[in-house]
Amino acid sequence: MRAALCSVLLLVGVLPLAPAVAAQEHGQQPYELVRELQKYQDDAALKGTRARKEQSERIARVAMQLTQFGPQAWTDPRNVRAAVIYVLSGGDPRILRNLTASGKELGIDERLVKGALAYSERRDAEAAEQFEGIDVEALDRTVGGHVALVRALLVIKDDQAKAASLLDRARVISPGTIVEESALRRETILIAKMGQLDRFDALSAQYLRRFGSSIFVGTFARQFAQEIVAHKYADDEKRLAKLDAALRELPDVPRIEASLAIAEEAIAIANVELVRFAGRIAAIDPKQYPQEATRMRLFEAAALIVTDNFDEASRALWSIDRSKLGAHEEALLDAALDVAKDISRAPSLAQAAAVAEANDKPADADNAPPVVSSAQQAIARVDQLLNEGAQ
Structure with a gap:
């Protein structure tokens, strides 16, 4: 579940406290920092426009900035909502912990703050209780989608229909954002399982x-x-x-x-x-997508190797450029080639049957010639490798 948080804004760490930061010196408020970070992360996640190292550096810098604002900044409800968004997205919960400990009026529904803090600290039952009575449609749209998404994750194991409805609301509330992407991705698979x-x-x-x-x-x-x-x-x-x-x-x-x-x-x-x-x-155009074309040729050939198209599949396997494969695909190629080698050495089914008949034994797997058994074992290795990859 917590992996879902990182898929929302990919907030992955907070640096130690440091001296006053430039954001405060230039008058930026927490809600402005979080809004900029949201836009930055939406582009990075949805359009692939940022390198991961660049993202990590930006995230760490904003996280450090948020910890430096004094009490006055948190009298603005926009900043408190930004802190809720930040924490629901995997950020350091110390900000909300300090706000709740202060006992001051926060200017927003305190259930949002307490629920977000409980969720970030893995107190899921308490988080669900705090969020339960909140109408996500009535919330400010900057935070409503996040709350709907998190509420869905909290109930998905026990109430799939409710989770699907909340995911639907999350994507409607936050169109064109990483919240919509995450909600739609999860809702689609959930609906299939239903x-x-x-x-x-x-x-x-x-x-x-x-x-x-x-x-x-x-x-x-x-x-x-x-x-x-x-x-x-x-x-x-x-x-x-x-x-x-x-x-x-x-x-x-x-x-x-x-x-x-x-x-x-x-x-x-x-x-x-x-x-x-x-x-x-x-x-697939092999000139434009050479690695993808090679992977598809491998899958097709591996599937055909145990059919009447053995010769075609075998030639395809031997022609595959290993440099265009990942480690898993290369292991699959080796296993498929082993199958091809064993099958090419194996006697025909008619020959195997004749041998079995001559020995007055049924032509089944237990009585198969050694080379046939070897082929069967190689096929089993391919099956095992593919199943491991699927998992």
């Missing part, structure tokens, strides 16, 4: 269209593909056709991400047709 597949189709297409450049699109694509496989889309022609149409409308990057994820999930359950489907949808 079996609402038509809505899952609509929300997943919306996510991939709106947030195809997000740094989280890869995470979403894997979860999306897992639901496609789990709900057996390959067995439903109408649903597969809808998926085909939706993916083909996407820009290259989200279409390729989703297609590769589907192919990898499909090969883990030995669904050759779904792997082929993903390859057709991806339509």
